[in-house]
Amino acid sequence: MGLNDEVGRRLKELRQDAGLSLSELARRSGVGKGTLSELESGRRNPTLETLYALTTVLGRPLSAVLDDPRAGAHEGVSGSAVTAVLIERYEDGEAATDVFRVTIADGATQDSAAHAPRTTESLMVLSGTAVVGLPHAPQTAGPGGHAHWAADAPHVYGAPHGEVHGILFVRYPKTA
Template sequence: MLDPVLLGRRLHDLRADRGLALTALAKEAGVSVSMLSAIERGEKTPTVVVLSRIADGLGLSLSRLLADLETDRVIVRRAAEQDHVAEPGGWHRTVLTPVVPGVNFEWIRTTLPPRCDAGTFPAYAPGSHEFVAVEAGTLHLGVGAAEYVLGAGDSVYFPADAPHSYANRGADPCVYHVAALIMRPRKTG
């Protein structure tokens, strides 16, 4: 299991060793200053994607950033420990997966209220994958120029190296799960 206090200390030390102010690393990593500060204080455990951005900002691989921080090979993430994110427009995400060193995988449960468009997400790096399973309601999934209408129990896979979007055009809430393996290009130099 990844100890958030140890992770925070590691990030703070790496940032200080590089002479980076909190604002400079936040800008370089594309992460808010408040999020980075909360992570350094051990108050928040970042998602894999956020942690990968921070590693990029420090010029490190994710596995190098997390080296020696793992204290247990089995990670139980209780419901109360999961990250719950209320998004603009009224939709809600729950990040179900813990951060695992060297693994760019996330499993997210999303609820879209009636007539909610979650927007378009940019293409990820080549080699990225998304698997979507609809639990309830009807999901309109856009992948590139195509749209797929999925009902409860339906699932789909697509390479996530194309822009993709999620919308609920119905009168009932839509609940779906996304399992994503996200590759991120590393900065050079």
Template sequence: MQQISRALRRERERAGLSLSELAKQAGIAKSTLSQLEAGNGNPSVETLWSLAVALGVPFSRVVDPQPRPVRVIRSGSGPTFGSDHASFTSTMLSVCPPGARRDLHLITVEPGPARIAEPHIPGTVEHLIVTNGRMLAGPVREQVELAAGDYACFPGDLEHSYTALLPGSSGVLVMEYG
């Protein structure tokens, strides 16, 4: 949480926004943003995406994991963010290094309500490889059914969703920012 706190404050100040301005643009309460910048709270993936979009930065810039020359993330560890609306988690595997514009996530999805993702920053493209189970994924009106080993590429700057069709569904998601 301290990394997120530092990253949010850094990116808000870089953008020249007040707490009130950023909270309004992200559609969250000013008190929520204040708590997050103070290192308190447990933000959902939706809250962090909203802040990243409002700041005009890749998701990884608001979670700010520290890079290392050799980095291993053991299964079940790493910075993980859950959804408020679906059985969906995202674990940040690799962040966008300076000069690059991509993030790498491991996602897990369980049957139930779809994880509806609001549009990300303009030019975002998502690359999804299903590693286990079956999912319905893609732009809200153009979802495709994917099985283990299938790959799909779709615009991330449109509203899109992820729905598990089998328990234990998972995949690798590459966020490519335009």
């Protein structure tokens, strides 16, 4: 089973577990009903932005729809500027943390919508210079540097001076 099929199967299961119709999830996430239907059937390539919109409404981390990193599949999902490969998922009683190997394309900027309340992101830069975080107060981090921001508000990723490689930690606190 390929990435599209697995993501589609998992999205449909999560949607049904949440008791949401296709129409209701589409409405709440801002993703078109036709797009959602094609994603669930494995006929459409998922984008990072679309998957975040859907998993945020479902109250689940992005890793809930991606391949288990321990299975060795390591397929990435791309957005307008960022490609992310899930490399680890850790969960305890307080939070779920997804760990991604990310690449931000040279000269590109990606706007990311707000995630679930109290979600945070941290980027450790391996190479290049990233401009990330809240649009009104972006942080710049170079090789060996890091940035941390609240991801429950719109945020950005940029690579104004060449491709960036890094490790991104996304922490989703459990809701009460």
